[in-house]
Amino acid sequence: MIPALALLAGLVIGLVLRPTVPSWLEPYLPIAVVAALDAVFGGIRARLDGVFDAKVFVVSFVSNVVVAALIVFLGDKLGVGGQLSTAVVVVLGIRIFGNAAAIRRKLFRA
Amino acid sequence: MGDPRLRRRLRAGALIGVLTALLGFAIAVQVHANSSPDNLANLRDEDLIGILDNQNARADRLRQQIADLQRTLRQLTTSGDRSAAARRQASQQAAALAVLLGTVPARGPGVIVSITDPRTRLSGEDLLDVVEELRGAGAEAIQFGGVRVSTDTAFTGAAGSVRVGGTPVSPPYRVLAIGGAKTMDTALNIPGGVGATVRAAGGELRVAERSALTISAVRTLPAPRYAHPSGS
Structure with missing residues (x-):
């Protein structure tokens, strides 16, 4: 309940303040968002499985974001930033789909 | 609050x-940044190339427009110059015609002719001869007494009641003429000329050359009643 409300609050704050993204953050923000979404879906799945652990969630959330940003940063330095971004998004997308499928099975038993 | 598990x-x-x-x-934030219309950073290469092509085409069109407008401006400037020159020429011509027709005062070198006629034997015709002689010698503006002599000025009447352009004049007559002073002097005093005629009538004709002379008498131009420009 608290995470859902916090997510909503963050969305509202972002929509109201409408801050501009600093240019150094521009390549990393989308990837970080996708990575965080992956962590959130993983957390929801763990909760439904009854194995949710706050510490695991927090660590996975932060590490997901940091690793994703690091990969993109490294890719930029190596000149393959665009491709690595795509790779990260694909991998995270697959994981999100997997988690979403597991959540669906739990919720609807189908 | 005392329970460590709850706190955790x-x-x-x-x-x-x-x-x-x-x-x-x-x-x-990301959704907002991505939905900004002028964000080119997120576009694909092909889209960017398309946009670049469009911009180049637009720049070409605008350059073409600039060239057209500059050409028009040049044309208008030159035609303005031409019409200004034409206006200048026309006004010079009008000034020259005004002097010849006697509608404006004139100044320049010329002669003052004094004619005495103690026995009043000089007719309008004799006085016209004086003016004709001056014209023949190149006089450009002539004033007879107080009358500006022009194309349609008539000398009428017998001796003693001479009228110049309708205005009665009486001796001694005074004629101002602007033109080549030497030539006019010579023409008036030519043997057997108007000088001789005046002397034969008992009068005297004196010519005084002036390097600067002002003819202040003017006449108004009558509107032509019958002749109109044929509009060549």
Whole structure:
């Protein structure tokens, strides 16, 4: 309940303040968002499985974001930033789909 | 609050809340940044090339327009110059015609002719001869008494009641003429000329050359009643 409300609050704050993204953050923000979404879906799945652990969630959330940003940063330095971004998004997308499928099975038993 | 497990749960919940709030904030910011219309950074190469082509075509069109407008401006400037020159020429011509027709005062070198006629034997015709002689010698503006002599000025009447252009004049006559002073002097005093005629009538004709002379008498131009420009 608290995470859902916090997510909503963050969305509202972002929509109201409408801050501009600093240019150094521009390549990393989308990837970080996708990575965080992956962590959130993983957390929801763990909760439904009854194995949710706050510490695991927090660590996975932060590490997901940091690793994703690091990969993109490294890719930029190596000149393959665009491709690595795509790779990260694909991998995270697959994981999100997997988690979403597991959540669906739990919720609807189908 | 004393229970360590509860405190840990609360802390974890707060941390999770902060993280998810950050996620929501980041999503909103990113969506907003991405929906800005002038954000070229997120476009694909092909789209950028298309946009670049469009911009180049537009720049070409605008350059073409600039060249057209500059050409028009040049044409208008030159035609303005031409019409200004034509106006200048026309006004010079009008000034020259005004002097010849006697509608404006004139100044320049010329002669003052004094004619005495103690026995009043000089007729209008004799006085016209004087004017004709002056014209023949190149006089450009002539004033007879107080009358400006022009194309349609008539000398009428017998001796003693001479009228110049309708205005009665009486001796001694005074004629101002602007033109070549030497030539006019010579023409008036030519043997057997008007000088001789005046002397034969008992009068005297004196010519005084002046390097600067002002003819102030003017006449108004009658509007032509019958002749109109044929509009060549």
